[in-house]
Amino acid sequence: MEKNFFLEASLTGLAKWLRFMGYKAELAVKKITPEVIAENQDKFFLITSSETASLLEKYNLKYLLLPRGSLKQQLFFLIHKLNLKASLSLDICTLCGEKLLPVKKEDFRNRIPPKVWERYKEFNYCPKCDKLYWEGDHIKRLRKRFKAFLKLSNA
Template sequence: MRFATDATLGKLGRHLRTAGFDTLCQHQNRCGDFFNTIDGQRIILTRTMAVRQKFKHRHLLFIRDNDPLRQMMQVVRELGVQPNDLRPFSRCIACNTAIAPLDRDEARGRVPDYVWQRHRAFHRCDSCRRIYWAGSHRQRMGKRLDAIFK
């Protein structure tokens, strides 16, 4: 399952990437005709009536809620997402690229020292060069993802 979110759903887009879903976000694309440039297999997520109307023949889900976590719940329920569909923390939240393990030695000097000392496992994004590690943010997001399936 792959997604494209409209400009009002940036946080939902980040949640979907955190869960491992390939998600393009309109606000990161300068192209004015964003939804026309993406492939037809992507599910359009929108809160905008004009987008819903314009792309009514495409696979599209109209998001009702204002809260990003409730939006995520709507996606899970209405599109039948299963826990097995998730690949948590496998994708760069900033740029959507799949992240790869990074040797702990190579992470040294590329993350703050206190982070390097406290953590064993690191991942890197080859596209935007961000480094990821399992911190408190990750634990929080993991709990939120678990809660969605309860």
């Protein structure tokens, strides 16, 4: 079952990491109200407010009340509580959550810095944000940080 998450506005960092993992994650732009709930009934809510939890229970919707701790604690808790795959897929735009499309780098030559053009062959594109992605050195740092997030000893 593919999870489609809806996160309260304060969980921006968590939404980004869920997208890195390949999950759809939409962020609330305002407080979660009955109107917002009605528009997102098909989603799984991730929240930190017990007040919002009561509201979601009233509507009989699926949610997870996350600890108000660090991003590391929240991500670790979420992965283990919902049994999510603990790996990075990097196939979703981190800004909007749209599925990335593999593209030919030749079609984007004017947008790719010369050193990036020389070093990398594979590029992905977000049609919604008009953003181009490639697996640069930052991906190694991202993977290392993700592994650190998954370690319970420091959670």
